[in-house]
Amino acid sequence: MSSPGVFVTGAAAGIGRATALTFARRGYRVGAYDIDPAGLVSLRDDITGGGGEVVTGELDVTDAAAWAARLAEFTGAAGKLDILVNNAGVLANGAFQDIPLPVQRQMIDINFYGALAGLHAAFPYLRDTAHAQVVNMCSASALYGQPELATYSATKFALRALTEALELEWRRYDIRVLAMWPLFVKTAMTAGMETGSTKSLGINLGPDEVAAAVYAATHRRRGLLPKVHYPVGRQTSVLATMSQVTPNWMQRLLTKTFARL
Numbered sequence: 001m002s003s004p005g006v007f008v009t010g011a012a013a014g015i016g017r018a019t020a021l022t023f024a025r026r027g028y029r030v031g032a033y034d035i036d037p038a039g040l041v042s043l044r045d046d047i048t049g050g051g052g053e054v055v056t057g058e059l060d061v062t063d064a065a066a067w068a069a070r071l072a073e074f075t076g077a078a079g080k081l082d083i084l085v086n087n088a089g090v091l092a093n094g095a096f097q098d099i100p101l102p103v104q105r106q107m108i109d110i111n112f113y114g115a116l117a118g119l120h121a122a123f124p125y126l127r128d129t130a131h132a133q134v135v136n137m138c139s140a141s142a143l144y145g146q147p148e149l150a151t152y153s154a155t156k157f158a159l160r161a162l163t164e165a166l167e168l169e170w171r172r173y174d175i176r177v178l179a180m181w182p183l184f185v186k187t188a189m190t191a192g193m194e195t196g197s198t199k200s201l202g203i204n205l206g207p208d209e210v211a212a213a214v215y216a217a218t219h220r221r222r223g224l225l226p227k228v229h230y231p232v233g234r235q236t237s238v239l240a241t242m243s244q245v246t247p248n249w250m251q252r253l254l255t256k257t258f259a260r261l
Helices: 014-025 037-049 064-078 101-127 150-173 196-201 207-218 234-245 248-258
Strands: 005-009 029-034 053-058 083-086 133-137 176-182 229-232
Touching (some): 005 014, 005 101, 014 037, 014 053, 014 083, 014 207, 029 037, 029 064, 037 053, 053 064, 064 101, 083 101, 101 133, 133 207, 207 229, 229 234, 234 248
Parallel strands (some): 005 083, 029 053, 133 176, 176 229
């Protein structure tokens, strides 16, 4: 338990898996959680095969009781948690009216409520750990509402607001809360995905690039003016910078153009 600990959700594949491997290679004790037991077995073999330390377990992030149990198991008697990475998420794309309500609700439940439940359950462990950090996997879709990704985009807007609020609220406890902002990433989530935006911008980021950005962000020196949002990749950096200096009508026009509407 002397090694720093990182708790990663959605760790069986994609960004979560890459993040777990990245931290394990750098000496972290990794808690890797998902609803895919086979993926977790493969991840565990890769981490232990490289000499790393990992604890795996099934976790439905919408289950508050499961959050409490998994966090207690991972933190043990020490009761401390250095980094929480809220990565678990799902995506459905297409015209809003064509996506069934249960699918819309699932995105809200997993992408937003799942992170919220984790933050609520993890707070005592983060509070009792010096310089603890939270990484919320946001998205470039939270820069402006995205056609064909309306509800997914909305969940990321909500996660953005939660990140910003808790970054201010939890600063008194020495807990740093930040958001990662990748654009489209080459994972199973985007396999076969075709929207106007993906046709215009492509799917160019890989999971390892996002994982490297997460590690770099959590190892950035803290300053008087904390950095909260971290664009991942050149495209997102440009879009994020433009969103800070362009009026709303221009952001709307850019979004409309990229979405080919």
